[in-house]
Structures are given as structure tokens and as C-alpha cells.
Amino acid sequence: MTSSTRPLLNRRLAEFGTTIFAEMSALAVQTGSINLGQGFPDTDGPEEVREAAVRALRDGRGNQYPPGPGIPELRTAIAAHQERRYALSYDPDTEVLVTAGATEAIAATLLALLEPGDEVIAFEPYYDSYAACIAMAGGTRVPVTLRPHEGSFRLDLDELRAAVTDRTRLLLINTPHNPTGTVLTREELTAIAELAVERDLLVVTDEVYEHLVFDEAEHLPLATFPGMRERTVTIGSAGKTFSFTGWKVGWVTAQPALVSAVRSAKQFLTYVSSGPFQYAVAEALSLPDTYFTAFREDMLAKRDLLAAGLADAGFEVFKPAGTYFITTDIRPLGETDGFAFCRALPERAGVVAIPNAVFYDHREAGAPFVRFAFCKRTDVLEAAAERLAKLRTQ
Numbered sequence: 001m002t003s004s005t006r007p008l009l010n011r012r013l014a015e016f017g018t019t020i021f022a023e024m025s026a027l028a029v030q031t032g033s034i035n036l037g038q039g040f041p042d043t044d045g046p047e048e049v050r051e052a053a054v055r056a057l058r059d060g061r062g063n064q065y066p067p068g069p070g071i072p073e074l075r076t077a078i079a080a081h082q083e084r085r086y087a088l089s090y091d092p093d094t095e096v097l098v099t100a101g102a103t104e105a106i107a108a109t110l111l112a113l114l115e116p117g118d119e120v121i122a123f124e125p126y127y128d129s130y131a132a133c134i135a136m137a138g139g140t141r142v143p144v145t146l147r148p149h150e151g152s153f154r155l156d157l158d159e160l161r162a163a164v165t166d167r168t169r170l171l172l173i174n175t176p177h178n179p180t181g182t183v184l185t186r187e188e189l190t191a192i193a194e195l196a197v198e199r200d201l202l203v204v205t206d207e208v209y210e211h212l213v214f215d216e217a218e219h220l221p222l223a224t225f226p227g228m229r230e231r232t233v234t235i236g237s238a239g240k241t242f243s244f245t246g247w248k249v250g251w252v253t254a255q256p257a258l259v260s261a262v263r264s265a266k267q268f269l270t271y272v273s274s275g276p277f278q279y280a281v282a283e284a285l286s287l288p289d290t291y292f293t294a295f296r297e298d299m300l301a302k303r304d305l306l307a308a309g310l311a312d313a314g315f316e317v318f319k320p321a322g323t324y325f326i327t328t329d330i331r332p333l334g335e336t337d338g339f340a341f342c343r344a345l346p347e348r349a350g351v352v353a354i355p356n357a358v359f360y361d362h363r364e365a366g367a368p369f370v371r372f373a374f375c376k377r378t379d380v381l382e383a384a385a386e387r388l389a390k391l392r393t394q
């Protein structure tokens with residue numbers, strides 16, 4: 001331990017503390033609560049995909065360092081997925097990079113593309129690693145707040161335009177959006193694309209919930225919009241789509257110069273990861289459409305179950321068009337401080353949730369909102385709804 005008075009944690013990271021997900025999952029374990037906080041499923045993904053990982057491990061595939069950009073089978077499967085779903089063609093050798101989850105993809109992309117002082121525009125509330133990675137890269141985050149409007153959180157395009165300055169380097173987009181469940185519409189994405197072209201901005205788009213869109217919502221990758229393919233880094237992840245969040249297999253698709261830049265940073269972060277799991281995810285990406293449809297339908301039923309439970313308990317519910325999170329407003333329960341509410345919730349109802357304020361720079365704008373994850377077994381969601389119903393009478 002140094003005796004200097006200088007703090008050990010550097011200035012760039014000092015504001016971040018422990019992630020809310022770790023804090024709230026620990027609270028759930030400590031109090032024996034139902035954990036609707038951290039977004040991970042409580043059942044594993046398809047058996048055949050798990051078996052594919054076992055086979056790879058036993059056959060000695062991926063037990064030593066895989067190739068830096070990812071195994072060819074997985075890069076080919078990622079490119080085929082983008083082609084089949086979205087008619088986006090990427091060369092598996094030069095335009096696809098496998099990462100240690102979307103988390104590393106975000107980190108490597110920002111570390112590669114930002115110079116100190118560059119501004120990054122991100123929608124607020126933003127996924128927590130965005131802020132930390134922008135800071136580690138020496139960038140400045142410029143939040144544009146999504147605001148409640150007729151039952152969902154929407155982007156104000158004028159505010160977005162006004163946030164762009166001569167120092168703006170990139171737009172960091174997330175659709176479907178965690179934590180609000182907003183799915184950007186064709187009109188919104190068109191406007192974002194036009195702005196990026198007009199101001200010559202790079203775009204990083206986090207699409208890890210691409211397969212979780214409900215009702216009439218449609219996932220439209222930003223890279224498909226005019227002028228975007230060459231300036232967009234698209235980030236995906238197997239964690240959400242195949243319910244294996246612990247495997248940490250993510251990826252980047254972009255034009256060769258962008259992939260090459262991201263790889264420059266990635267090679268010094270993990271170099272490679274998840275060897276045998278890469279083989280399994282290559283198989284998972286080739287599952288028939290019936291898998292993706294059944295997965296979405298299952299999550300849709302879970303969304304409706306938890307949304308109804310939350311509404312019955314007295315929350316205002318923002319029904320998500322995508323992701324596996326529901327954002328609620330706690331003010332109808334007579335509460336205004338999401339942090340205090342979430343810290344007390346295990347005791348009051350035996351349930352853990354996430355205060356959305358942690359995803360805001362303007363904390364007051366996020367204060368009354370609380371996020372619940374519904375990627376849990378039906379009986380768990382039913383039990384949570386029953387417990388939360390107590391709030392009405394407390």
C-alpha cells in the first residue's frame with residue numbers, strides 16, 4: 001500500500017464505483033430476494049448449443065488460444081446471420097471481429113476510435129459500461145435524454161442535433177434500448193443516419209437485443225441506412241440471444257479499416273477469449289428461424305406477465321417494445337427516489353430491481369424510474385408479482 005495521499009483509483013474511473021449489477025445481485029443473495037435486477041436468464045439456452053460447447057471442449061477445439069479475430073467458423077456464421085436477417089454483407093475475414101462479449105466490443109471500439117477530448121453522444125439512460133469506457137478512452141460523454149412520451153421513452157431529434165459540436169467524434173446508439181425497452185423507429189434511425197452523414201460522425205450501435213423485439217416493433221440495424229455501412233460499428237452478442245451470458249461471446253461487424261482499428265485495441269485487452277464457446281455459438285447462429293421466434297414469443301409472454309404484475313402492484317409501467325427489461329415509474333406508489341426504493345425493496349417485498357438513475361448524468365431525470373428484468377422462469381415471475389402486490393397495502 002502506498003503512503004501517498006494520491007487516490008489509488010485514477011481520476012478517469014473514480015466516479016464509477018462498483019457496478020449496480022454486482023451490488024444488486026449481491027443484495028439479492030444476501031436477502032434471499034427474487035433477483036429481477038441484473039439481466040441474466042435463470043435457465044440456460046438450447047441444449048444442442050450447450051452440447052456443441054461440450055463437444056468442442058472434448059474434441060480439443062478452442063482449448064488453446066483461438067485466432068485473434070475469432071475462429072473462422074464463427075466469423076462466417078456471424079456474417080451469414082447479418083446477410084440472412086438484414087441483407088448486410090460482411091467479409092468474414094476483414095469485416096468481422098469476435099470479442100469477449102459485447103462489453104469488450106464496446107471497450108475496444110471506444111479505446112480505438114477516441115482521442116482524448118473527443119465528445120461521444122449517447123442516449124441517457126445509458127448502459128453503464130458506456131460511461132466508463134468513454135472515460136477510460138479519455139473522451140467526454142454528452143448525454144441526450146430519452147424522455148417519457150405516451151407510454152415509452154423517446155428521443156428528441158432536435159436535442160440530438162443540438163448536441164453535436166465540432167468536437168463530436170461519434171454517436172453511441174443502443175437499440176433495442178437498455179433500460180427503457182425503446183426500439184428506435186425507421187424515422188428516428190433515418191434522422192440519426194442523416195445527421196451522422198451531414199456531420200461526418202462515426203456511429204457505434206449496440207444491438208445486443210436485436211432478437212428481442214415485440215408487437216409491431218422491428219429491429220432495423222443502423223448499418224442498413226444510406227451512408228451508414230462505412231461509418232458504423234455494429235455490436236452483437238450471443239449472451240442475450242442464446243441465454244448463455246456467462247460465455248461472453250460478442251462481435252463487431254464493420255468495414256475493414258474500422259474492424260482493424262478495433263482489433264488494435266482488442267488484442268491488448270483480452271487478445272482472445274471463450275475458445276470452445278466460439279464453436280458452440282457458430283452453431284447457435286445457424287439455428288432455424290423457429291428458435292428465434294420461439295425465444296421471442298416466450299419472452300413476450302414473460303413481459304406481459306410481469307407488466308401486469310407491476311401494474312397491479314401500483315407501478316406505472318412502460319411496456320417495452322424490445323429487450324428483457326421493464327422500466328417503471330414509482331411515483332404512483334408515493335415514491336420519488338428509485339435508489340432508496342430499490343435498497344428497501346428486498347425488505348418490503350423480497351424482490352431486487354435496478355434504479356435507473358445510475359444510468360443518467362442528470363440523476364434527477366432518472367430518479368423515479370426503476371427497472372425490472374423479466375428473463376426469468378414463469379413461476380419466478382408469478383412469485384415476484386405476488387410479492388410486489390404487497391406494496392399496494394404498505
Ligand code: PMP
Nearest residue numbers: 101102103127178208237239250
Ligand atoms: N450492451 C447492452 C445494452 C447490455 O445490456 C449488455 C449486458 N448484457 C451488454 C452490452 C454486454 O453484453 P455482454 O454480456 O455480451 O458483454
Ligand code: GLN
Nearest residue numbers: 021022037038039040178
Ligand atoms: N446487461 C446486463 C443488465 O443490464 C448486466 C450485465 C452486467 O452485469 N454487466 O442487467
